Amino acid sequence: MPTLTEINLADTQLKQFPDGLLTAIERLSVNLSGNQIVKIPDSAFQLSTILTDAFDLSRNPLSRATLMQIKAYCQRTGEDFGADAPAALRDRIKALYPTFSEARSNRFFFELPGDLDAAEPAIEALEQEYEQMRTDLQEWAIDTPEHHPVQDEPLDLQTRAQDQLNRQAFKQLLEQAWRRETAPDDDNLSGRSHILTFNQPIIGELPHVNARLEHVTVIDLEGAGTTTGVNGLLKCVPKLQQLILSKFRLGDIPTQAFNLPELNTLILIDSQIVLTPASNSALSGLQHLQYLDLSGNPLGRTPDVRHVSLLESLYLQETGINQIPEGMFSLRELRVVDLSDNLIEDMPAALFELRGPLESTCDLSGNPWSARSLNHLRQYYLQTGNDLNVEAVHQDAAGNPVQRPVTPEPMEQ
Known part of the structure; x- marks a missing residue:
């Protein structure tokens, strides 16, 4: 046969x-x-x-x-x-x-x-884990804060009632995620991974989940500037690959993010993050990270990416940084950079040491570049045709238009 x-x-x-x-x-x-x-x-x-x-x-x-x-x-x-x-x-x-x-x-x-x-003891343990998780989540859902986490003002009854509704919705979502009923992560090669996405604001901390959601590989949450902590949630997703948070109030990068060995995407936007020496050092240790976006945060210090060797995309728009991230030009895989609307004056000659070409979507506009830096950016434009969205490179120091040399086409044999 x-x-x-x-x-x-x-x-x-x-x-x-x-x-x-x-x-x-x-x-x-x-x-x-x-x-x-x-x-x-x-x-x-x-x-x-x-x-x-x-x-x-x-x-x-x-x-x-x-x-x-x-x-x-x-x-x-x-x-x-x-x-x-x-x-x-x-x-x-x-x-x-x-x-x-x-x-x-x-x-x-x-x-x-x-x-x-x-097998039977393992199933029994899962049954107990699920019931305990439901109990813990219900306690969290009804325990709404009495005061605003930032302004420390009393919350009115309507605000607390809405927060309880949002918490109940998040509780149900986590239960669905545990049961593997949320949307699949189609980008994951295993074919059995799931996404946790939620866009309703939570006041205070997200729940501490005493369960293991090893099948959740993507968390994508949007807040309204009132969510203050996620470490308790991150402990239950040891195989998380993408963490996407926007409009939270975190203060710093969640420490549990540094304990996720498979994390390749870290997006923390508009979340009031201020880097400390400890978090900046830990950030440099995320060796599997491919995508980093900390845009819209008052970082206070420039991220160190020397050891983030697999980094392909780096977004630090409107973060108040005043220098190029250390080690950025040594990254072999780097293709997209957005450092726009910051306070950077110096562009070192290391720009020409990049291991590969930057994509046209890169953006270095909105920075007070020095004359020397503009000259470096202008030379990069002349060599590559990529202006990195800095309009000033199209003119020389005297204000005259800059023309890229035309590469002659090879003659036909």
């Missing part, structure tokens, strides 16, 4: 796994469901997932030993031969995750850490 891409042997009273199917031939589907198969040959567990993904062994009385093998294989590869989990445990998984299909519930069971005996 080497040429067959789809094989259907469902409900055919097979008692043994057909050895002829354990080959290196890649097939779209091999349906062996609804039979009397008890054992899968050991050699099946040596096959690539490209091959085993096609199998459907549901509705077969697979032995405990075989289920153990499938569980170990699934934890190693993510594939489960389409086998069924024990019905009682699968039903408990579906109760926790109502949107899961039967196949997804089976897969979840086999992916649980440990052997078969460890």
